Amino acid sequence: MQIKEIQDEIVDEFSMFDDWMQRYEYMIDLGKSLPLINDSYKTNDNIIKGCQSKVWVHAELEEDKLVFTADSDAIITKGIIAILIRAFSNQRPQDIIDADTEFIDEIGLKEHLSPTRANGLVSMIKQLKLYAIAYQTQLN
């Protein structure tokens, strides 16, 4: 599936919930189902700065696609990174670079997070894109 299709799917899922408590519950579930990062990748180099909780992201190229794994010590943050990984993992680096992130606004995620968490969200997206740029350069 292409990034845009996955994003639309996420927007659809979130639109089913009436209030933000339900959305939080959903994010927590997503966080719990996140495939864990290999412990050896939970290093200081892989920590995303700008989060009150810790977030580790690792990127690896499998054939021509970029695969992200992640973890966080806070479960809601884990849910957020799980949403981002679902949207961007297993895609070609160039597609990740080109992808827009409007779906975040459509599900209202940013405005319903505390400012520090919203900043963390922006940092996470930036980091995923930076990985894509780095690997694209390698492929070129």
Add this chain to the structure above:
Amino acid sequence: MIDVTKIRQDFPILNREVNGKPLVYLDNAATSQTPQQVIDVIVDYYQNYNANIHRGVHALSQEATDKYEVARQKIQEHFNAKNSYEIIFTSGTTHSINIVANGFTTLLEKGDEILVSAMEHHSNIVPWQMLADRTGAVLKVIPMNFEGELKMDVYEELLSSKTKLVFCNHISNALGTINPIEEIIEKAHAVGAAVLIDGAQAAPHVKADMQQLDVDFYTVSAHKMCGPTGEGMLYGKEEWLNKLPPYQGGGEMIAEVTFEKTTYADLPHKFEAGTPNICGGIAFGAALDYMNAIGFEAIAEYEHKLLEYATQELLKIEGLKIYGTAKNKTSVISFNIEGLHPYDIGSILDKLGVAVRTGHHCAQPIMDFYKIPGTVRASFSFYNTMSEVDVLVAAVIRAKGMLE
């Protein structure tokens, strides 16, 4: 006993909703809410007599000056300072501490020792580290035990003729511990050291008497005691304030200026360069009036009941652990639930209308001590109710259910 229903009518903000739920405001250690009586004073200032002070010949300036200086006297009376010029208006505790830390640059020598307690927040650590870097003085830490009480025997061992300064908070923002400052001051004075007590967390809960304590410096932030933000005070003993050089140069703090030499104004103006937060100072006085009308003994008694009830109810939650269990503590409860991140709990509480603080509370060394990333902190004020404690407890139980 205070009439909390009546008191709550003074705080318009307490009637608002957050995320569709009635606001339960339990972040009072960060900032307290402002009663209508203080808001009215702020509005009155800008509507009726906004003018610069001390220099103007016109009526408005005179009026503003009078009210500003009356506020200074109110603060003097409240804290029982010997002279009103020992009360320096500052932007708050951080500013107050920086004035003293900066002033001691010329008073310390390499090898001198300065002691800091292990339960300080960053504002009462970093300025002293900077002072130590500038002067070559050595910063030593007074350790605490697991309950969050200072180890007074170690403190005594650390004191020597080399000790020049001791600084400690009156009440810890992260743990709620009320420190034995009388003893700390007395023992420091016995070796000739000066003492700065950070009273930011204490001033909303207890009345501190500067002369009785015989403290050298004491700092307060108005916004934690029903006053405005950006306003506070530094109390300093006259002899110490005279020894310290001015912190900032500018208008108001001078006696005479020529391009060759400037002489400085007398206290308190020596430390009040530039146009101060005039409205803030006047409103600070009004906030003290408001709290004194309720009475600090009544406030302390009621808040203690809130603390006891909240502690008892929260501890019924399985896996919940409270950090800071000192025998003598104020209405602050810092807690975690086993296996859960404080940030997650705080986020869900917010969605349920309950405002708490999460994180390291600008006191990272305390979190390092307990080896935790942070805590959830509920801090109570005299306008909180027992039923708000129930809302908090129910919200924590719900958050726990969602997160586990």
